[in-house]
Amino acid sequence: MEGSLTFRPKLRELGTLALVGLQMVYLTATLPPADEAAFFSMVNAQREDVVIIRARITRRNVAYSVRSVTATTAKEAVAAVVEEARATIDQKLEEHPWPAKIIVYCQRVEAIEDLAGKLGCDAYYREIDIRDGKAERLKFWMSGTKREQYIRGDACRRVILDSVMDGRNDREGCEDGEELCDVCQRQASEERREEEEDGGGDLEEDREEYDMRQRELQVENARYQATTLAAEEHEQFQDY
Numbered sequence: 001m002e003g004s005l006t007f008r009p010k011l012r013e014l015g016t017l018a019l020v021g022l023q024m025v026y027l028t029a030t031l032p033p034a035d036e037a038a039f040f041s042m043v044n045a046q047r048e049d050v051v052i053i054r055a056r057i058t059r060r061n062v063a064y065s066v067r068s069v070t071a072t073t074a075k076e077a078v079a080a081v082v083e084e085a086r087a088t089i090d091q092k093l094e095e096h097p098w099p100a101k102i103i104v105y106c107q108r109v110e111a112i113e114d115l116a117g118k119l120g121c122d123a124y125y126r127e128i129d130i131r132d133g134k135a136e137r138l139k140f141w142m143s144g145t146k147r148e149q150y151i152r153g154d155a156c157r158r159v160i161l162d163s164v165m166d167g168r169n170d171r172e173g174c175e176d177g178e179e180l181c182d183v184c185q186r187q188a189s190e191e192r193r194e195e196e197e198d199g200g201g202d203l204e205e206d207r208e209e210y211d212m213r214q215r216e217l218q219v220e221n222a223r224y225q226a227t228t229l230a231a232e233e234h235e236q237f238q239d240y
């Protein structure tokens with residue numbers, strides 16, 4: 001699917017080999033079940049002739065989370081993202097000191113160069129891969145409601161990710177032995193808090209904590225709305 005008229009056009013021609021009966025092996029890390037039919041048709045394969053070996057995208061040791069930033073202009077948004085990245089990197093470097101490495105991915109070469117310059121680290125990219133590669137997948141992801149859902153964080157990040165990439169719909173959240181995503185972490189700490197409340201405790205303190213959480217939620221909500229607005233107004237920034 002990564003082949004297009006301008007990107008790796010030869011990839012598309014591979015499918016013609018199937019027409020003369022040649023056995024083909026395709027490897028991909030980015031083809032969701034929903035795109036299989038389109039892929040088979042592109043490579044001239046019949047579904048019933050194909051043997052698929054598919055592994056789940058699930059990585060128990062990866063903790064997924066989304067951080068939002070507040071901004072009213074594209075410039076502010078870029079500055080806010082750089083600041084957020086810097087804070088996250090500093091925090092992670094403290095948790096995992098040298099020789100641990102941190103890799104930051106961006107969607108555009110311009111963003112990579114800009115961010116690397118501001119963070120004072122090296123930038124790596126193979127230009128053509130970043131400019132046009134995975135265009136199909138990205139377009140689907142960027143335009144789809146799944147991306148919205150993933151970012152909004154109403155549901156476990158793994159639930160959305162697995163549903164898109166594996167077609168898996170029986171997941172309820174992060175499971176035993178998996179790093180919790182930020183949504184499940186929040187849920188777990190809320191459940192803990194409720195349990196503590198049930199067991200008595202200092203009501204005054206609980207009340208304060210509750211008020212604080214409500215205020216946090218309001219701020220978060222306002223931030224989300226501001227970001228959404230900013231994102232709509234500055235589509236270009238979304239690529240950053």
Ligand SMILES: [Zn+2]
Binds near residue numbers: 180182184
């Ligand atoms: Zn989760």
